[in-house]
Amino acid sequence: MNKLLILGMLLLAGLSSVAQKRYTISGTVTDKATGESLIGATVGVKGTHEGTVTNEYGFFSISLPAASYTIYASYIGYARYAEKVVLDKDYKLKVTLAAEGNTLQEVVVSDKAKNEAVTSAQMGRENLNVKKLASLPVLFGEKDVMKIVQLLPGVKAAGEGSTGFYVRGGAADQNLVLLDEAIVYNPSHLLSFFSVFNSDAIKNLTLYKGNQPAQYGGRLSSVMDVKTNDGNDQSYHASGGIGLIAARLNAEGPIVKGKGSFLVSARRTYADAFLGLSGDSTVRNNRLYFYDLNAKLNYKITDKDRIYLSGYYGKDVLSFGDVLGIDWGNATATLRWNHVFSSKLFSNTSLIYSDYRYKVHVNTAGVNGNMLSSIKDWNFKEGLDYYLSSNNSLHFGFNSIHHTITPGIITASPAVSDTANSRTWENAVYVSDSWKATRRLNIDAGMRLSAFVVLGGDSRFYTLDDNRQIVDTLQFPSNHVFKTYVNFEPRISASYQLGNSSSIKAAYARNAQYLHLYSNFITSNPIDKWVATNNIIKPTVADQVSLGFFRNLKENTYETSVEAYYKAMHNVADYKDNAQILNSNEPIEPQLLFGQGRAYGIEFSVKKNEGRLTGWLSYTLSRTELRINGVNDNKWYPATQDRTHDLSIVGMYKLSKKWTLSADFVYYTGNAATFPSGKYEVDDQAIPYYTGRNEYRRPAYHRLDLGAILKLKERRRFSSELAFSIYNAYGRQNPYIITFETDPDDPTKTQALQTSLFRWVPSISYNFKF
Structure with a gap:
């Protein structure tokens, strides 16, 4: 009986503990001087293992039993914050952190x-x-x-x-x-x-x-994921700089002090101004410049509601007199509403617009024509963060994007433009759980369900035969659902701490891609063509697994990590042999073949985060291969982006209060490339002979950059500096383009010609802030 009585008392005590009332401390963490929200700031409870980090809008939430606590907040580069709280009800806390005076x-x-x-x-x-x-x-x-x-x-x-x-x-x-x-x-x-x-x-x-x-x-x-500054809501400031080819200016300040702010940042190159000084009219009439503008407004309507309006506009212009002209640019706009439903539930609602377009004009040899292309999105997103407890939080929501793609259409006078806009609708719902299962085990698990709808309208859909020739063309009424693809995309990652300074991690993720970029160039180019998934071009899907070991040394001064990964890709596309892709009026589907891809490698990283000398060393050993039906005898071959070795060394040294020195060194294996293995003659013309796809390598790439910053003035209201740098300090002539032509001294031989862009590129710029 006594044993039963003791067992019953223990059970009641346990139930009382479970039923103990818990309250929630929630709030935001911001910079005291500027009002900027601090992303990833640590908020914890002294003497316990309870804690969290702020989300991308500076919001946090912690649930605790009723008691007295000391809440602290910390962020690298800022003074630590601490406040005593008697928790007998839900508590809202507005944390402002002051930047430390140490300029390092x-x-x-x-x-x-x-x-x-x-x-x-x-x-x-x-x-x-x-x-x-x-x-x-x-x-x-x-x-x-x-x-x-x-x-x-x-x-x-x-x-x-x-x-x-x-x-x-x-x-x-x-x-x-x-x-x-x-x-x-x-x-x-x-x-x-x-x-x-x-x-x-x-x-x-x-x-x-x-x-x-x-x-x-x-x-x-x-x-x-790039986030722009909100703007200083405490006082007005301006900053900028003047360099060899560009100038920039940034202005920010409060709309209503402590409640709202604005930010405007502009930049423009002036290489075209130097061209205008030339005495040669053919040079003077050329144009080469870009400009861009960032703007942002935010306003705190209530303690629970804040709205943001941000936008970007940028444009490039490149022309050679009236013969050739290219202009392209991006425009984006984001209207965002943050709302705190309760101390546990935070939401972000966004309406987003994105527009990218380019135009090429050619007027030569009796040809007067244009090539036009654009991709325009309307996107609605809803995301919610629900804090179940200090150790468990849910993130869920959805987004819906309507894509309108105008492929590169060539129009030549007096021909009439024949545009064929592609309209698609991309949707997704998601849920993820960040769970601190034990003191040592953390788990992030999630699921994304995506659906891609191919719509009718101007779009044309093709049926191909076994030889990749078009045998039929289909077209459907506007908003007709022609094809729908659905993909489940699970993700999970976990870390297990081996001690206070080391852990092992493992992860798996599946991702699906519905928009694809096809290019006729080795590097990114403004006239690359975006194409949406349709009945022939399927969604590309990748499954990636990774495993890593992480260890910090000397009280987190050094971070070291080793991560290994393997990625399997499905429905990967590559061009068929002798593909004709320069004429953008021709459908691209007959020029493509499909198959599999695989990428695997191991990444090593050492970072030094504190002290007069900071920086990192990273090395990657990897392979990327494709197996496309109809290419390279259906055997695996290196992808264009395949590189075996990739090494980066970055260092920054605080020499004195006035001087900061820096350097970076880069080495990587040359990209895989398809070069002619020989040649043969037909009707007295030399024809290059190719044996396999990407079976050769471009020369290895390496470069050293040096930099220095000299502080000129460091006052409370004004500071300025000079920045010096040398790009490619030892003048390595790295290959940009490699072409082949007949040796003029021996027509039976072919010679390779290498074009290099930058040898020594010194620069100086003046930066200021007030």
Whole structure:
């Protein structure tokens, strides 16, 4: 009886503990000086293991039993915040963090907790902050976050000076690039030598390498999510810079102090001004420039409601007199509403517009024609975060995108334009759960269900025979549902802590892609063609598994990691042999063949986050191969983006209060390429002979860049600096284009000619802020 009584008392005590009332502390974390929300700030409870991080809008929520607590908040580069709270009801907390006075922190600021690389379940994620990268040397002195992304493990530059990149074996179009949630289809300026992202306007950049959370979709390889600054809601400020080829200006300030703010950031190159100074009229009439504009407004309507309106517009112009002209550009707009339903439920509702278009004009040899193309999206998104407890949170929602694609249509006078817009409707619902199962085990699991609807209207659909020839053309009324594809896209990742400073992680993700980019060029080009999935071009699907070991050293000063991955791709396309793709009026479907792809590799990374010397070393050993029915005798062959070795070394050194030095070194194996193996003569004409697809290699690429920043003035209301850099410091002549022609001294031989773009490129720029 006594044993039963004791057992009963223990059971009642347990039930009382379970039934104990819990309350929720929720709120936001912002920068005290600017009012900017801080993404990924740590919020915890002193003396416990309870804690969380702020979401992408600075919101957090923690549920605790009734008691007295000390709540703290921390963010690298900011003074720690602490407040005592008596929790006997739901509590709202507005945390403002003050930046630390140590100027070295400008080099080491990071948007995450110091040990998040170890504790987080997420794999393949990289966080970048513009402040951290300000001192790195870049081409022509223009700070460019996409060039920095190319230095990360598992990421490869698409070519010399290019902003395009490949992630874990994926093609350039398999990267989803977002600017304030809007899709940017061509994130490059000046034939891909600069990106559309003005660093003065950027708050945060997050790259997911194939293991992205369930709210992201539509691409196989990666998501690059770029958030712009909200603008200072406390005081007015301006900053800018003048470089060798471009100038930029940024202005921000409060609309109503503490409640709303604005941001305007503009940039323009002036290479065309130098052309105008030429005494040669053929040079003076040429045009070469780009400009872009970022703008953002936000306003706090109530304590529970805040609205944001952001937009981007950019355009490039390239012309050679009246003979050839190319102009292209992006326009995006995002209207966003944040609403706090309760201390546990946060929502973000967005209406998004995106438009990318280009135009090519040719007037030569009696031909006067244009090539026009565009892709336009209307996108509605709803996302909700529900905080079940301090250890468990749900993220769920949906998005719906209507795509209108005008392919590259050639119109030549006096011919009449014959456009054929492609209209499709892409939808998805998703749910994911971030669960801290135990003190050591963290799990992120999610499911995305996507559906792609191919609509009628102007679109033409083709039936092909066994020889890839068109045998029938179909057309349907507007909004007629011609074809629907549905894909389940599960994702799961988990981390298990081996101790306070190390962990192992594993992940699996499936991604589906419905829009595809086809090009006739090795690197990204403004006249590349976007094509939607239809009855012949199927959705491309990838399954990726990854396994990693993570360890921090010397109190998180160093981060080390090793990640291995394998990715299987289905319905991958490549051109058939001797494909004719220059005439954009011809359907592209007969020129394509389909099959499988696989990418696998291992990534090593060492980062130093603190001290006078910071930076990282990353090395990737990988392979990317395709097996396409009808290509290379149906055998596996290297993809164009296949590279065996890829090495990046990045360093930044705080020499003194005035001088900061930096350098980066890059080495990678040359891309796979199809070169002629010989030649034969037909009617006295030399015809190149090819044996296999991508069986040769371009020469290896390597480069050293050097940079230095000199602080001129450092006052409370005004600061300025000079930035010096040398791109390709030892003058390596890396190949940009390789062509073949008959040796003029021996017609029986063929010689290879290499064209290089940049040898030594010194630059200087002046930057200011007040």
